[in-house]
Amino acid sequence: MKAIQVHRAGGPEVLELTDLPKPHPGPGQVLVKVEAVGLNFADILYVAGEYLVRTRYPTIPGMEFAGVIEALGEGVEGLHPGQRVAALGGSGAFAEYALVPARSVLPVPAQMSAAEAAAFPVSYFTAYFALATQARARPGEWVLVQAAAGALGTASIQVAKVLGLRVIALASSEEKLALCQGLGAEVALLNTQGDLVDAVKNATEGKGVDILMEVVGGEGFAQSLKMLAYRGRLLVIGSASRQMAQMYPVSLMKGNQSVIGVWLTPFLSDPAEMQAATAFLMPLVASGQIRPVVGQRFKLEEAAEAFRFVLSRKNTGKVILEP
Structure with a gap:
């Protein structure tokens, strides 16, 4: 699969397009075919080694994305292959496929586009x-x-x-x-x-x-x-x-x-807090009362250009990468 990999701290120049083996889900994991990735300023800090958690290189950036479930690991319930979901994985989304824990996956309404779903979680x-x-x-x-x-x-x-x-x-x-x-x-x-x-x-x-x-x-x-x-x-x-x-x-x-x-x-690992937030937000999404604003779109191989665009402060809404 194609992926953007980073081997050292830096700016857009350290983003490298590479080919990596397609991952397989382990127990409690979900393999998602990535359709859209939401680019956050936190991703830029993560690549630069300036985020709130330590960056361990080499790494594939990308903390939020949307796509279609391709396979489920052992013990995963309540999800099924072919289902469109949004996910908060922490990292790993700048790729054609991404592995995330099942607890990090959020089913999205059918009327929500992949780009909107990727712009939603963070x-x-x-x-x-x-x-x-x-x-x-x-x-x-x-x-x-x-x-x-x-x-x-x-x-x-x-x-x-x-x-x-x-x-x-x-x-x-x-x-x-x-x-x-x-x-x-x-x-x-x-x-x-x-x-x-x-x-x-x-x-x-x-x-x-x-x-x-x-x-x-x-x-x-x-x-x-x-x-x-x-x-x-x-x-x-x-x-x-x-x-x-x-x-x-x-x-x-x-x-x-x-x-x-x-x-x-820290909220992501608190089931009670996440349940309350999900109960508040998802009906609003389903009814159309809130709707993510999708901004500029870039291809996965244009990730460095997308970084520079966000750093220029010209963007409106969420900048999206599409594999």
Whole structure:
């Protein structure tokens, strides 16, 4: 089978198209013929050796994908060959076939395309756990979504609206802001405007946002803190700037504010949390109330170009690789 393999830490230049033996499922595993792969910024960090888990080389990147089950390992129940599924495997998706534990497989509605299914797991489960679990969002609260036209951003807007939240979207172009407004954002602001803190305060009648989804980090982190309302919660979900952020914890005291980390991976091994998230999200998918935004598509052999595209910050929705 064709696969993208990485032998050393680096950027797009270390992605190598190679031929590898087709894997066979062991006990508790599912072999899936990959139809589409969702490219996440976390994949770029993983290849670079900068992710939250240690990268062991050689490796095949790709943490989320969709495809059709080809074979089941011993002991797997509730799934069948020919069934389209989405999967969160951690790695291994940049290939024509991928092995994943059966517990990591999620059946998807028939009306969902392979690309939409591949764009679903990471972004929507992250958005749910961020807003509903970590932030304990309440209807009527204001949430600010950074990089709002991206994969996580578009998912977060949709989940926020279902939760009854009021959304402020930040993005880098008018075209991206229009997309966010179409998804339900009440306020859309260019992230380059100089008076951003004032604009956020004005939009919220002077109080600031109750929840802020922070994915950029670096120098902008201090600005994000200034946008919080009394008892506001800043959710640290990423650091696209790949720069260190500084914070003075005592500054949180005056407003009884919180800074909360959000990482999807530990939730995946918690059956109760995953059951709650799945019960919330899947009916919304089936009804069409939430729908992944699919962005630029690339062939598997164009993985390096796809990496560069994501790093250019030009993408909207989820960038997709197709074997």
